[in-house]
Every structure is written in structure tokens, then in C-alpha cells.
Amino acid sequence: MKDNIVELYRSKKGKVNGKDVYVSSSSDYIMNRIVEKTPFISVVPRVSEAALTEYYIQLPSEFDMDKEPKMLTTVNTIISDDPTLRLPKDGENISNEKQYYAYIMGELEETYKEAAEAINAADQGAGVVLSSLNHLVWERGVNASRINLSKFETMDFSASSNSLESCIKLMAKYLGKNIDNKTLDLKDTSALEILNKDLKVEPIRLTGSTLDQVLYYINKGRPVIAMTGYNDAILIYGYDAYNIYMIDPKQGKSVKIGLQDSRDLFENAGNIFISYLD
Numbered sequence: 722m723k724d725n726i727v728e729l730y731r732s733k734k735g736k737v738n739g740k741d742v743y744v745s746s747s748s749d750y751i752m753n754r755i756v757e758k759t760p761f762i763s764v765v766p767r768v769s770e771a772a773l774t775e776y777y778i779q780l781p782s783e784f785d786m787d788k789e790p791k792m793l794t795t796v797n798t799i800i801s802d803d804p805t806l807r808l809p810k811d812g813e814n815i816s817n818e819k820q821y822y823a824y825i826m827g828e829l830e831e832t833y834k835e836a837a838e839a840i841n842a843a844d845q846g847a848g849v850v851l852s853s854l855n856h857l858v859w860e861r862g863v864n865a866s867r868i869n870l871s872k873f874e875t876m877d878f879s880a881s882s883n884s885l886e887s888c889i890k891l892m893a894k895y896l897g898k899n900i901d902n903k904t905l906d907l908k909d910t911s912a913l914e915i916l917n918k919d920l921k922v923e924p925i926r927l928t929g930s931t932l933d934q935v936l937y938y939i940n941k942g943r944p945v946i947a948m949t950g951y952n953d954a955i956l957i958y959g960y961d962a963y964n965i966y967m968i969d970p971k972q973g974k975s976v977k978i979g980l981q982d983s984r985d986l987f988e989n990a991g992n993i994f995i996s997y998l999d
Contacts, residue, residue: 725753726847733866744962748862750847820853837929844934856998858925864933864940869959870895873944873968873975880973885912885954887970888946892956893920895944912946912995920997927994932984936960938996948993949986 722728728750732743765779780786821839823830825846833839839850840859850858872895881887886905889912893900900919907915916924927935927945935957938945945957947967959966965983969976978986987994 723846727751727753728847735866744866746866747864748847750862821858822851822853824848824851835929836925837927840927840930840934852925852998854923856923858998859934859937864936867959867961868936868939869961869966870939870942870944871959873956873958878968878970878973881970883907884970885946885948885952888954888956888968889915889920891968891970892916892944892946896920896922916995916997922997924995924997927996929992930994931992932965932980932987935994935996941999943996943999946995947987948990950990 728748730748731746733746735742735744737744761781763779764776767775767777769775818834821833821836823833823839823842823846825843825848830842830846830848831839833842836850836852836858842848843850843859844861847861849860852858873891876891876894878887878891885907889905890901898920903919905915905919913924913926916922927938935945935947939957939960946954947957948954953971955970956968957965958968960980964977964979966975966977968974
């Protein structure tokens with residue numbers, strides 16, 4: 722329980738190797754009814770033809786005033802600057818930097834420059850994250866118990882020493898774009914820039930997010946590039962209740978690793994993840 726929210730961790734019955742098991746399912750939430758408290762002091766309006774609308778401080782009927790209160794006035798301020806707030810048009814950003822908005826219970830909690838910071842805030846409050854371009858970045862409690870982007874299991878690929886380049890090219894194939902014959906300049910160009918330029922998608926850096934948070938993207942049908950070392954990367958394309966399914970370009974094959982071992986692997990590498998938005 723947190724504040725007025727009760728989170729229910731659920732599981733459902735399934736079969737693994739012919740045996741009945743219970744696997745984790747999406748969470749459910751119950752919101753307690755909010756009881757409004759009557760304020761001790763309130764402000765009430767009164768409308769008259771002479772004074773139009775006046776506002777009065779209303780005190781409880783049992784309140785006893787010993788003496789007349791002092792009246793304080795403020796110095797008048799004239800605002801000469803234009804106070805109008807102009808929001809950007811659709812598809813237009815105020816600056817070149819993307820912003821990420823964490824919404825909790827339908828209200829804006831905070832604005833962040835890094836997606837992972839907004840995701841962590843939304844994860845704690847069972848909320849959602851939107852980008853400054855109004856794209857849904859992440860939401861809590863929607864992961865299925867098993868997802869497999871099977872298209873990767875039918876792809877042809879071989880072992881490669883440049884694992885990050887291989888992961889980008891595999892992601893390109895998944896999106897229906899073939900850049901196998903193109904040499905990617907990863908020394909002077911970031912992977913995010915290549916995804917934007919060559920794959921024509923809006924990339925997102927998820928560095929600092931946890932593996933469990935990143936699996937949201939697999940659930941939405943978007944593979945994730947994960948760094949396992951300074952220059953080493955793998956491509957995550959599926960998961961179930963016990964394992965993560967990934968392509969390891971260095972081995973030139975698809976492998977599966979237990980969830981906890983995967984968490985340790987990515988945490989030791991700094992939890993550096995890259996995917997894209999629809």
C-alpha cells in the first residue's frame with residue numbers, strides 16, 4: 722500500500738513442460754475513497770450591484786475574536802512584460818533537448834531531461850511517462866508474462882566482433898530496412914543518431930532504467946539494444962517468467978539467460994539500454 726493506492730501483485734495458472742505452474746501477471750490497483758476535510762477557515766464570495774464581487778474570510782461559528790485584526794496592504798506591482806505562456810505546436814519542441822514528463826494519478830509529477838529518471842518516478846507512483854513530442858514513453862503494469870519477437874529467430878546472422886553495429890543492423894532488418902552493406906561510423910556518430918538517420922525512428926536512451934522497466938519495450942514489440950561491456954552489446958527480443966531471450970552477435974546465435982543473471986549482467990555494465998518510440 723502507498724498513500725491511497727493498494728497494488729495487487731497477481732499471478733495466473735499456466736503450463737511449463739506439461740506441469741501446472743503459476744506465473745506472474747500484470748498488477749491491479751485499488752484506490753481508497755478520498756474523504757474531504759472541511760477547512761477551518763474558508764473564503765466566500767458576495768455579489769452586490771455596488772461592489773460587484775467581494776471575498777470574505779469565513780470563520781467557524783464558535784470562533785471568538787478578542788480584538789479587531791490589523792490590516793496589511795501590499796505594494797502595487799505593474800507587470801510590463803508579456804505574461805502569456807505559449808505552448809509549442811504539435812511536432813514542435815521549445816528547445817533541441819527532449820523533455821520527459823512523469824504523470825502520477827493523472828497529474829504532472831515532474832519534468833526530466835533523461836527518460837530513465839521519469840520512468841523511475843512513474844514506476845514508484847504507478848504512473849506513465851510522455852515525451853515532449855507527446856509520445857507515450859512508458860507506463861506501469863502492462864507487461865505480459867511472456868513475449869517473443871519471433872521474427873528474430875528466422876533471421877540469418879553470423880558471429881561479429883563489432884557487436885553494437887550488428888545489433889543496429891538486426892534492428893534495421895526487424896523494421897524492414899536493410900543496411901547490411903553499409904559501414905556504420907560508430908566512432909564519430911552515436912547509435913542514437915544512426916537509428917534516427919538510417920532507421921528513420923525516434924530513438925530513446927534508457928540508460929539508468931532497470932531491466933524490468935526496459936521489458937516494457939519488448940512487450941510493445943520493440944527490441945532493445947543492451948550494452949554488456951564498453952564496446953559489447955546484445956539485442957533483447959523476448960522474455961518469459963524465468964529467462965531473457967537475446968541475440969549475442971559475438972557468438973553469432975540466439976541465447977537465453979535467467980532473469981537474475983541478466984539483471985546482474987546489465988547492472989555491471991551500467992544499465993545502458995537503447996530502443997525507439999512509435
